[in-house]
Amino acid sequence: MNQSEIDAILEVHRLAFGEAEGEETAQLAKDFLDHPDTIAISVKRDGQVAGNVLFTAFVFEDHPETKCYLLAPCGVSPEYQGFGVGRELMETSIEHLKFIGTDAVFVLGVPTFYPRYGFVPTDKQTPYPDLLTAHEAWMALELTAGTVQRLNGTTKAIPQFMQAHWWDTSGRG
Numbered sequence: 001m002n003q004s005e006i007d008a009i010l011e012v013h014r015l016a017f018g019e020a021e022g023e024e025t026a027q028l029a030k031d032f033l034d035h036p037d038t039i040a041i042s043v044k045r046d047g048q049v050a051g052n053v054l055f056t057a058f059v060f061e062d063h064p065e066t067k068c069y070l071l072a073p074c075g076v077s078p079e080y081q082g083f084g085v086g087r088e089l090m091e092t093s094i095e096h097l098k099f100i101g102t103d104a105v106f107v108l109g110v111p112t113f114y115p116r117y118g119f120v121p122t123d124k125q126t127p128y129p130d131l132l133t134a135h136e137a138w139m140a141l142e143l144t145a146g147t148v149q150r151l152n153g154t155t156k157a158i159p160q161f162m163q164a165h166w167w168d169t170s171g172r173g
């Protein structure tokens with residue numbers, strides 16, 4: 001991916017998450033894009049990146065053979081919101097993740113958006129289980145039948161995502 005594509009993705013997240021969270025979300029996206037295994041899916045409109053979603057590795061420490069990803073961040077530029085870009089991002093991503101043999105995808109996100117694409121609340125642990133107070137926001141999408149049920153124990157995100165504040169839902173409305 002060249003620098004202008006990276007810049008376009010970061011700008012989408014900066015705008016999508018607004019004044020309060022845009023800058024730190026763009027920084028998180030930059031850290032993720034520096035990681036060679038990160039999967040980036042973008043949707044273009046009018047020849048430019050209108051939306052982007054990133055997937056990073058997520059490991060259940062007792063099940064290292066199970067291929068899981070974390071979905072974050074997912075953003076659509078405000079001027080393109082409400083026109084199907086988010087849906088296209090999710091559908092394209094799920095198809096790709098299935099194609100590469102992913103077993104399950106996890107997300108800490110909006111509980112009214114992700115269930116449209118098959119995510120359901122899960123009782124599996126985040127890396128900081130004590131900080132998860134909004135339980136309906138932690139969701140899983142199973143891509144290989146039977147995967148989620150057999151997963152248990154502690155989990156680990158990539159180092160850039162192992163900061164407690166990303167997993168603390170106490171301040172979320």
Ligand SMILES: CC(C)(COP(=O)(O)OP(=O)(O)OC[C@H]1O[C@@H](n2cnc3c(N)ncnc32)[C@H](O)[C@@H]1OP(=O)(O)O)[C@@H](O)C(=O)NCCC(=O)NCCS
Nearest residue numbers: 016017074075076081082083084085086087109110112113
């Ligand atoms: C959430 C977001 C990615 C959706 O993208 P979008 O392009 O506006 O979504 P779409 O137009 O494709 O809408 C897809 C469906 O989701 C619904 N939807 C859109 N935004 C939603 C939201 N914030 N919460 C719940 N549902 C939402 C739409 O009504 C639509 O439903 P339908 O298919 O039944 O009509 C986008 O609004 C965004 O970037 N928001 C700010 C950042 C954010 O909150 N990201 C998710 C954090 S976990």
